[in-house]
Amino acid sequence: MKLLMGLLLMAHITLGQNTPMHFDDENFAYKVKQVDEFIERFNNTNETLIKDYLKDRYQLEVSREQLVISLFDASNPGWNREQVSQFLEDVVHQKEPPYLSFYDQDWYAKVICEGVYKEEKVNFTLVLSIKNNAHKDAVNWGINSMEATFMGLSGDVDSDIVLPPNSHGTDFLELKHIFSAPQDYMGQAGDKSSPINKLLKSMAKRELAFKQVKKVSYHFMQLDHWIFKVEEFDRMEKNNGWLISELLPAGTAEKAKYLKSQLFISLAK
Amino acid sequence: MTELPTDMIKLKFRLLMLCVFLFSKGYAQDVVYTQEGKKVEGKIKTVNTTQVLLESKQPINLTDLVIGIKANGDVLIPTDKDAACRWLVNEDKQYHKIITVNAEVFAAEKVDIINKKVAYQDYLNGRRFVLDALEVALIIYNNGIYKMTDPQIARKSLEKVKDLKTYTSRKPVSSIELSPEEQDYFSRRARKKTEALSLYLSILSDAKADELYQDDAVTQAIGLFVDEDRLVEVTSLNSDSARYYKIDQYLNHIRMLPYSRVEILWNQIAYINQIKRAADGNYYGLISIEQIFRGFNDENRVIYEDVTRKNLQVVVKPYNQMIDGKEIQKWDVFLSDIGVQNTSSL
Numbered sequence: 205m206k207l208l209m210g211l212l213l214m215a216h217i218t219l220g221q222n223t224p225m226h227f228d229d230e231n232f233a234y235k236v237k238q239v240d241e242f243i244e245r246f247n248n249t250n251e252t253l254i255k256d257y258l259k260d261r262y263q264l265e266v267s268r269e270q271l272v273i274s275l276f277d278a279s280n281p282g283w284n285r286e287q288v289s290q291f292l293e294d295v296v297h298q299k300e301p302p303y304l305s306f307y308d309q310d311w312y313a314k315v316i317c318e319g320v321y322k323e324e325k326v327n328f329t330l331v332l333s334i335k336n337n338a339h340k341d342a343v344n345w346g347i348n349s350m351e352a353t354f355m356g357l358s359g360d361v362d363s364d365i366v367l368p369p370n371s372h373g374t375d376f377l378e379l380k381h382i383f384s385a386p387q388d389y390m391g392q393a394g395d396k397s398s399p400i401n402k403l404l405k406s407m408a409k410r411e412l413a414f415k416q417v418k419k420v421s422y423h424f425m426q427l428d429h430w431i432f433k434v435e436e437f438d439r440m441e442k443n444n445g446w447l448i449s450e451l452l453p454a455g456t457a458e459k460a461k462y463l464k465s466q467l468f469i470s471l472a473k
Numbered sequence: 474m475t476e477l478p479t480d481m482i483k484l485k486f487r488l489l490m491l492c493v494f495l496f497s498k499g500y501a502q503d504v505v506y507t508q509e510g511k512k513v514e515g516k517i518k519t520v521n522t523t524q525v526l527l528e529s530k531q532p533i534n535l536t537d538l539v540i541g542i543k544a545n546g547d548v549l550i551p552t553d554k555d556a557a558c559r560w561l562v563n564e565d566k567q568y569h570k571i572i573t574v575n576a577e578v579f580a581a582e583k584v585d586i587i588n589k590k591v592a593y594q595d596y597l598n599g600r601r602f603v604l605d606a607l608e609v610a611l612i613i614y615n616n617g618i619y620k621m622t623d624p625q626i627a628r629k630s631l632e633k634v635k636d637l638k639t640y641t642s643r644k645p646v647s648s649i650e651l652s653p654e655e656q657d658y659f660s661r662r663a664r665k666k667t668e669a670l671s672l673y674l675s676i677l678s679d680a681k682a683d684e685l686y687q688d689d690a691v692t693q694a695i696g697l698f699v700d701e702d703r704l705v706e707v708t709s710l711n712s713d714s715a716r717y718y719k720i721d722q723y724l725n726h727i728r729m730l731p732y733s734r735v736e737i738l739w740n741q742i743a744y745i746n747q748i749k750r751a752a753d754g755n756y757y758g759l760i761s762i763e764q765i766f767r768g769f770n771d772e773n774r775v776i777y778e779d780v781t782r783k784n785l786q787v788v789v790k791p792y793n794q795m796i797d798g799k800e801i802q803k804w805d806v807f808l809s810d811i812g813v814q815n816t817s818s819l
Contacts, residue, residue, distance in 0.1 A: 216627035229741050237761035238784070240746035253744050304746075307649070341648050342752040369749040373784040374812035377706050380717060416706075416715040438814070 233257040236275065238373055239422055240306060242434060245271045246295075247303045254298030269296045273282050274449075277435075278443040287451055292432060302427050307336055307343060309425035312467050313395045315376050316419040321412045328352035328403070332376070335366060343369045345376075349468040350399050355406065357399040358468050364392040365400070374419045383407055383414035422446070424465060425459055479761075505533055505541040505549075506624035517543055522557055525549070534633060539624045540631070546570070546613040551632050562635050563613060568596050572611040573604065574626060576633035577641040584612060584786045587622075592654045597642040598791070599803035601655040637707045649750050651789070660745040662806040663760050666697050670808065671737050671764070673697075677728040678735040678768075691724050699807035707813045732768035732776070739764055756789035757809075784812040 233254060236242050244252045246270035255271075258264040272295055295301060302309070307327065313332045320326065328351065335346035344366035351358040367378045382389050386407040393401040403459070406412040423435040433450040454462060463469040503517045505525055515527035524532040525541060535557045541549035546563030568580040571593060579602075581593035589606040610630035611621040621627045651659065672713070673694035676682050682690075695701060698720050705723040707716045718726055738761040748758035761784050768777035786809035791802045 225727055232740050232763045233742050237744045238746055240759070240763075241744055251739075253742065257742070294601040306749075336649075337752050340750075340752050340754075342750045343649055344751050352800075366752060366790075368751050368786070368809075370746070370757040370759040370786045370809075372664055373746070373761070374706060374810050377704055377786075377810045377812060380704055380706075381702070416717075418713075 213425060230257075230261075230444060231440065231444075234442040234444070236447060239434065239446050242275060242422075242446045243304045243306055267362065268301075272296060274443065275448050277437055277447040277449050279437070279439075280449070283451075287453060290453075291432075291451055304424065304426065307332060307334060308426045309336075309420060311424045312348065312469075313345070313372060314378070314421045314423060314467060315379070315417055317379065318418045319412055320415060320417045321406070324354070326352075326354045326412075327418065328354070328357075329468070330376075330379070331469065332367070334369075345369060345371050347400055350403065351368075351468045352399070352403055355402065355412075357402055359399060360468070360470055361400045362394040362398055364394075365389050365401050372420070375420050377417070379417060380414065394461055421449070423462075425462070429453060429455065431459060431462055475707050476815045481749055487786075490533070492556045503527070503541070503543050506539040507533060507537045508539055509537065511586050512686045517541060520549065520558060520560075525558075528576075540612075540628045543618050544617045544635075546615075546617050546619070548613070548631060549638070550628050552632070561631060561634060565637050566615050566776075569593070569615050569774050570637055571604070571609060572609075572613075572627070572630055572634060572637075574630050575608070576630050578634060578637060578638045578639060579642070584614070592656060595642055597640060597803070599802055599805055601652065602643055602657045603652065603654050616807075653755060656748055659748060659756075659758070659787075659789050659806050660760075663745060663785075664743055665760060665761060666787070666806055666808055667743075667762060667785055668739070670694055670697055671739065673724075674727050674733060675737055677733060678730050688729060691721070694724055694739050695720060697808045699790065699809050703809050703811070705811045705813060709814070730768065733771045734769050736767040736769070738767070748787075754790075758787045758789065760787055782814045784811045804805070 236245065241253065245254060246254075248271055255266060258266060258458045269292060276288065293325075311333065315330045315332060317328050317330065318325070319328060330347055331349045332345045333348045335344050337343065345368070346366050347361045347363050349360050365382065367376065367382075371378045383404075386404040387389050390404050390408065392400060393404050395401065404413070405415065405448060420436070424432050424434065431450075431454045432448050434446050435449040436445065437449075452458070452462070474506055502514055505513045505515075505527065506518065507513065513527065513530060513533060515530040518526045518528055520526070520535075522535075525530050525538060535551055538549070538551045538558065543549070546566065548561040548563070549558055550561065552556045565580065568582065569584050571578070571579040571581055571584065571591065579593065580596035582596050582599075584593045585592045586606070591604045591606055591609050591612070592601060594601050595602070598788060606622070609622065611619060612617075613684040650656070673730050676690040677687055677694075703720045705718045705720060707718070721804045742763075744761040746759045750756050750758045761782070764773040764781045764783065766777075766781045767775050770776045786805050788809050789804060790807065791804050793800050794803050795801075
């Protein structure tokens with residue numbers, strides 16, 4: 205506990221959490237601007253913007269521990285400190301510490317979309333993950349599962365629809381392109397019973413209209429014993445951008461349950 | 474004491490020569506290297522069947538000639554045939570030329586020598602490549618300055634070169650991520666394109682700007698994008714609803730802003746992620762930037778000011794360009810969808 209308090213304090217000083225800032229380079233340098241940058245900081249990658257910035261401006265070196273701590277949403281008073289401390293032990297202090305990879309399969313983007321269905325305002329959720337195409341040496345986002353309760357749809361999606369690997373940077377604005385021409389994508393949306401096919405068909409029939417992406421969160425499940433959720437916190441503080449909002453200890457069974465209940469996935473792909 | 478193997482000694486010698494030659498500048502003047510290892514500087518007047526004649530210098534017998542390089546980049550090398558020597562004329566002076574020990578000739582738009590590596594942007598395909606300095610026999614820059622490791626090696630290599638305008642082009646390795654040099658190059662191109670977009674936005678929002686000038690800015694701005702269907706999504710912390718514009722609509726929206734002029738100041742820092750290859754063969758990246766937007770009234774007073782955050786998708790893709798009647802494939806960065814967030818009024 206003492207260790208954790210000390211670390212949090214250190215991170216507060218060196219990475220300046222919760223310090224209100226006016227617009228300047230520093231605030232932007234601290235911001236975790238993309239999920240790619242989140243992964244870089246989590247892994248303490250050699251050349252990261254924040255490390256270069258702190259080195260150039262303050263001749264300051266930061267450790268992986270400090271970087272990982274700075275990735276937690278510091279505005280949340282409800283953190284279970286023992287859990288966070290155990291997480292740091294597992295992530296930072298192991299002999300062979302774990303790292304995240306953008307190319308991993310076990311992290312998911314949960315995209316809550318807003319639409320209008322038969323003149324009623326509705327929400328539906330798409331869950332996307334990284335699809336590696338070893339044959340083409342390529343990577344894309346693909347749709348894994350979805351839920352649209354107003355149409356009675358929920359579950360795994362078997363679809364060939366792919367989005368560019370940078371789609372997350374604009375909160376999957378690419379979906380606007382797809383849903384603007386649903387008939388062009390129905391051929392790639394699996395068979396007629398596929399939930400995404402039904403969704404697109406409803407859009408093609410003009411029963412359902414996509415309005416906007418309302419919220420995006422990322423769910424990282426590739427670390428042993430842990431699940432954590434990353435959300436965007438947009439505020440004029442140093443502790444801003446894509447940060448850990450939830451941390452759950454989870455074994456295999458808990459992970460399967462989480463996949464089903466939170467991400468509508470019955471089988472991990 | 475164990476003796477170094479001959480190959481190792483040769484390698485060490487070449488590395489030493491690299492330090493002496495490759496990283497030192499050859500001035501743009503005529504120069505002749507001889508078999509005795511001399512470097513004779515002086516204007517080459519003419520070459521006859523037996524000698525190289527230089528202004529105010531002793532003639533050099535062709536049997537002593539290793540290589541001659543003129544200030545314009547033309548190269549003189551001896552041959553075993555009757556002609557005794559031949560010129561390799563440096564015709565395409567708009568490009569730097571890299572001649573490798575394997576007698577490849579690369580036309581390069583940009584050459585950097587760092588840590589015994591020669592990084593260049595291939596003129597033919599626009600991609601970045603890196604050569605080990607030991608692979609390079611001679612570099613002729615477009616201003617006539619040259620660099621080489623060893624005149625004898627350069628000569629041997631050039632003996633196999635037909636001319637200096639038949640270029641080789643290496644195919645980039647197909648991998649999910651670009652090489653660090655390519656990542657660096659295309660990141661800088663992406664930043665330049667976002668800055669160009671910002672400039673056009675400033676022109677469009679300047680009420681005093683000429684209408685034709687603004688029309689031209691619209692055309693130029695659209696040309697920065699991968700296609701005209703790209704979207705700009707504008708969100709605000711003060712509103713739940715996003716607004717979507719096609720790129721031409723967005724440009725016209727900016728044109729209609731009720732300011733006498735606007736000022737867009739850039740944050741010094743931009744974050745660009747690792748650019749990755751997608752199944753369509755193109756590479757996709759993401760640049761995050763922050764700007765201050767200021768709108769002025771007729772009296773040049775700031776009437777609106779906010780921080781604008783932008784995430785711009787970029788696509789690195791090939792495009793075809795006609796050069797000298799030949800269609801050549803080059804790679805460049807194009808802008809794609811943009812997320813704009815007006816965060817807070819200052």
